[in-house]
Amino acid sequence: MASRKSLQANRANGDKYSVLLPTYNERENLPLIVWLLVKYFGESGHDYEIIVIDDGSPDGTLEVAEQLQKIYGDDKMLLRPRAKKLGLGTAYIHGMKHATGNFIIIMDADLSHHPKFIPQFIKKQKEGDYDLVSGTRYQGSGGVYGWDLRRKLISRGANFLAQVLLRPGASDLTGSFRLYKKKVLESLVERCVSKGYVFQMEMIVRARQLNYTVGEVPISFVDRVYGESKLGGNEIVSYAKGLLTLFATT
Amino acid sequence: MTKLLQWLLGVSLLGAVWALVAFDLLELSLPRTYREVAWPIPLYLLVSFGCYSLATVGYRVATFNDCNEAASELHEQIKEAKEDLRKKGLKM
Numbered sequence: 641m642a643s644r645k646s647l648q649a650n651r652a653n654g655d656k657y658s659v660l661l662p663t664y665n666e667r668e669n670l671p672l673i674v675w676l677l678v679k680y681f682g683e684s685g686h687d688y689e690i691i692v693i694d695d696g697s698p699d700g701t702l703e704v705a706e707q708l709q710k711i712y713g714d715d716k717m718l719l720r721p722r723a724k725k726l727g728l729g730t731a732y733i734h735g736m737k738h739a740t741g742n743f744i745i746i747m748d749a750d751l752s753h754h755p756k757f758i759p760q761f762i763k764k765q766k767e768g769d770y771d772l773v774s775g776t777r778y779q780g781s782g783g784v785y786g787w788d789l790r791r792k793l794i795s796r797g798a799n800f801l802a803q804v805l806l807r808p809g810a811s812d813l814t815g816s817f818r819l820y821k822k823k824v825l826e827s828l829v830e831r832c833v834s835k836g837y838v839f840q841m842e843m844i845v846r847a848r849q850l851n852y853t854v855g856e857v858p859i860s861f862v863d864r865v866y867g868e869s870k871l872g873g874n875e876i877v878s879y880a881k882g883l884l885t886l887f888a889t890t
Numbered sequence: 891m892t893k894l895l896q897w898l899l900g901v902s903l904l905g906a907v908w909a910l911v912a913f914d915l916l917e918l919s920l921p922r923t924y925r926e927v928a929w930p931i932p933l934y935l936l937v938s939f940g941c942y943s944l945a946t947v948g949y950r951v952a953t954f955n956d957c958n959e960a961a962s963e964l965h966e967q968i969k970e971a972k973e974d975l976r977k978k979g980l981k982m
């Protein structure tokens with residue numbers, strides 16, 4: 641538990657963290673993730689804001705977000721919805737434009753990324769003044785929950801292949817739980833052309849190319865409890881394509 | 891330089907050295923044993939890289955942490971959050 645002194649120090653140091661939450665059909669998860677974010681930021685005392693980028697979810701995610709905004713206040717909860725599903729990559733760009741923090745945290749809203757790790761991300765970032773801190777499922781105490789052997793094998797195999805081909809200097813390429821300096825994220829996003837899944841991988845590969853420093857924090861990844869999952873053959877094909885494209889172009 | 895070019899460069903350098911020795915291209919009249927040893931080396935390398943890959947991936951799959959406590963902690967917190975949010979007036 642943070643002492644009162646460090647709480648005040650965190651509040652007064654001028655750093656602000658903007659959390660980008662892209663949502664598509666996350667009506668059940670959104671209140672929970674927001675509640676957890678408020679809890680952990682409250683405990684650590686860091687200044688923060690939550691930016692929800694909803695892409696016209698048919699399940700009424702936006703309506704729930706509006707209720708949450710009333711509960712937690714519109715200085716903490718910013719809603720930047722878009723009319724239709726335009727994809728994850730552009731959702732980050734859209735959210736970033738409205739971010740007022742000097743740091744940006746990107747995470748999934750489906751509860752597979754737990755806000756309890758954010759204070760560790762922040763601590764890690766300060767330790768080495770890192771440009772980017774990436775959560776990793778593949779190192780130290782990191783791991784997953786709810787994965788069968790097949791999925792673990794695919795994940796490890798895909799990651800090994802990427803490590804051999806790209807030598808990216810980070811252990812989790814496709815994870816999307818990361819903290820960036822805002823300027824760094826802006827310059828990376830400008831350069832990244834991939835869509836969807838591969839986007840995360842391209843971000844970290846380009847970061848190495850531009851000599852940005854990367855810190856890593858082990859995270860536990862718990863598969864979504866609510867809502868649809870969509871891991872299929874399609875994703876494997878697009879991963880392979882993305883990997884080869886990066887191999888040939890970076 | 892792209893990763894692809896780095897790989898091509900590396901492979902062709904190694905390939906050239908190997909060909910020089912295995913086929914004695916420069917006619918340095920190397921002892922026969924050199925050639926005999928050099929000849930199957932690419933195959934050895936390939937096989938050992940394959941074994942290394944399988945062993946590494948296998949080991950990493952076997953040691954992939956199952957975060958059971960993380961999951962049960964999350965489930966507890968979900969309950970707590972729902973309760974609290976209901977009190978704060980959220981209609982799910």
Ligand SMILES: Nc1nc2c(ncn2[C@@H]2O[C@H](COP(=O)(O)OP(=O)(O)OP(=O)(O)O)[C@@H](O)[C@H]2O)c(=O)[nH]1
Binds near residue numbers: 750752
């Ligand atoms: N704004 C926006 N958010 C999206 C879009 N697609 C996915 N998301 C959100 O991005 C986050 C990650 O998407 P997921 O569907 O969890 O993708 P995943 O983690 O690869 O796969 P599963 O968790 O297995 O379904 C979630 O918070 C989604 O709600 C989109 O097109 N627009």
Ligand SMILES: [Mg+2]
Binds near residue numbers: 748750752864
């Ligand atoms: Mg997910």
